Amino acid sequence: MTTFPADFVWGTATASYQIEGAVAEDGRRPSTWDTFARTPGKVWNGDTGDVACDHYHRFAEDVAIMADLGVDAYRFSVAWPRVVPEGTGAVNQAGLDFYRRVAETCLEHGVQPYVTLYHWDLPQPLEDAGGWLSRSTAEAFAEYARITHEALGDVIGSWITLNEPWCSALLGYAAGVHAPGQQLGTRSLEAAHHLLLGHGLAVQAMRADGGEAPLGITLNLHAVRAASDSEADLEAARRYDGLGNRLFLDPLLRGAYPEDVLADTGTTEWFAERSDDLATIAEPIDFIGINYYSAHTVAAPEDGRFSDPSLPTPTPGSERVVTVDTGAEKTQMGWEIHPDGLVDVLAQVHALAPGLPLYVTENGSAWPDEVGPDGRVEDEDRRRYLEAHLEACREAVARGLPLKGYFCWSLLDNFEWAFGYDRRFGIVRVDYETQQRTVKRSGEFYRDFVARERG
Numbered sequence: 001m002t003t004f005p006a007d008f009v010w011g012t013a014t015a016s017y018q019i020e021g022a023v024a025e026d027g028r029r030p031s032t033w034d035t036f037a038r039t040p041g042k043v044w045n046g047d048t049g050d051v052a053c054d055h056y057h058r059f060a061e062d063v064a065i066m067a068d069l070g071v072d073a074y075r076f077s078v079a080w081p082r083v084v085p086e087g088t089g090a091v092n093q094a095g096l097d098f099y100r101r102v103a104e105t106c107l108e109h110g111v112q113p114y115v116t117l118y119h120w121d122l123p124q125p126l127e128d129a130g131g132w133l134s135r136s137t138a139e140a141f142a143e144y145a146r147i148t149h150e151a152l153g154d155v156i157g158s159w160i161t162l163n164e165p166w167c168s169a170l171l172g173y174a175a176g177v178h179a180p181g182q183q184l185g186t187r188s189l190e191a192a193h194h195l196l197l198g199h200g201l202a203v204q205a206m207r208a209d210g211g212e213a214p215l216g217i218t219l220n221l222h223a224v225r226a227a228s229d230s231e232a233d234l235e236a237a238r239r240y241d242g243l244g245n246r247l248f249l250d251p252l253l254r255g256a257y258p259e260d261v262l263a264d265t266g267t268t269e270w271f272a273e274r275s276d277d278l279a280t281i282a283e284p285i286d287f288i289g290i291n292y293y294s295a296h297t298v299a300a301p302e303d304g305r306f307s308d309p310s311l312p313t314p315t316p317g318s319e320r321v322v323t324v325d326t327g328a329e330k331t332q333m334g335w336e337i338h339p340d341g342l343v344d345v346l347a348q349v350h351a352l353a354p355g356l357p358l359y360v361t362e363n364g365s366a367w368p369d370e371v372g373p374d375g376r377v378e379d380e381d382r383r384r385y386l387e388a389h390l391e392a393c394r395e396a397v398a399r400g401l402p403l404k405g406y407f408c409w410s411l412l413d414n415f416e417w418a419f420g421y422d423r424r425f426g427i428v429r430v431d432y433e434t435q436q437r438t439v440k441r442s443g444e445f446y447r448d449f450v451a452r453e454r455g
């Protein structure tokens with residue numbers, strides 16, 4: 001059986017708004033998610049990230065749990081509204097000091113800090129000025145990245161500019177199910193462009209600041225399969241892969257937008273007027289992070305209905321694509337379980353950029369956990385999902401794909417965006433009444449798997 005390289009990175013991942021709480025402490029100012037969560041009807045049960053896992057005050061305990069699990073690295077995100085509270089202008093030293101404490105605590109425990117600079121908590125004043133629909137937000141992001149990189153470069157092992165620009169753009173500005181809750185159809189691709197431009201400008205700014213730490217970006221990639229080899233279904237798969245994957249992979253790795261996607265969405269002219277930005281967007285990076293959860297089988301709609309009727313306003317192009325239920329097992333999110341799809345997306349990126357190091361920066365599953373009378377959480381479903389995807393990572397390594405690490409989503413149960421606290425992804429349970437942490441069966445499994453693979 002293939003073994004993982006000795007330097008393979010085993011980690012866990014979280015994000016600022018989902019775990020920190022302390023949303024008005026030590027100079028932090030509102031983000032778009034503070035605003036969105038307070039908008040009636042947007043988040044399950046009216047949940048907010050006001051307290052979350054209280055990680056702002058309990059980070060030392062959480063890092064100690066990671067050390068006990070034996071992980072090598074911790075991927076967390078820096079909250080822009082803690083560091084530059086208004087989005088531009090004054091820097092909040094208390095915000096930088098907090099993340100320095102988190103990073104130094106990690107290093108004291110032998111855990112490498114991996115930072116994501118933007119995991120969706122955009123300072124509200126920037127949204128008020130146009131958000132990601134505005135080019136100025138890309139420029140503000142680069143300045144925030146430079147500030148943070150300059151302040152923390154001595155304690156951060158790797159930098160990820162953006163988490164999932166697809167979600168920021170398509171869920172935030174088209175489907176409207178994420179902050180800022182806009183439903184602007186194909187104008188959401190303008191947000192995608194400014195997110196990618198912000199990424200490129202930030203890479204340039206951090207490179208200019210010096211330092212050796214690798215720089216990259218994290219994308220949520222969709223393994224896409226056509227329901228049949230009919231022309232209509234193959235066309236649906238092309239569209240889905242285009243809008244879900246190639247709209248981001250191509251400019252980042254090939255320096256060009258996929259012409260078919262721009263034609264599909266009627267945005268060819270808009271992007272042509274900004275072709276000078278492509279050199280910045282394609283600024284060389286040191287790795288790509290891939291968030292993988294599921295594979296999608298798609299077909300052409302027979303009755304013209306939108307692909308996902310649960311979305312109030314579908315994302316661009318979804319009127320021509322239907323996702324098909326293959327009968328595969330699903331997680332509590334309704335996402336089908338296809339570990340082999342992980343290998344497919346790793347191979348897809350490798351084909352575009354041979355040799356570029358790849359990390360699985362998120363992979364995990366939500367299940368309705370039950371706490372036993374002994375206080376334990378025997379989450380066999382999550383353990384099984386985890387095991388299957390770790391074995392998919394092993395397969396990827398065996399095929400020679402440059403997979404360098406795996407980060408389990410998530411260390412802790414946390415605020416699951418529009419689902420609030422109704423969905424638990426953690427390998428460690430959080431009792432939100434008491435803030436007590438309990439390592440689940442899946443966490444014990446991950447600990448034992450890592451120890452065994454490390455030899």
Ligand SMILES: CO[C@H](O)c1c[n+]2c([nH]1)[C@H](O)[C@@H](O)[C@H](O)[C@H]2CO
Pocket residue numbers: 015018163164220221291292293362409416417425
């Ligand atoms: C469709 O799955 C996406 O790739 C995805 C799944 N997830 C994510 N992106 C986000 O990066 C996390 O903040 C979520 O908590 C996590 C679980 O929903």
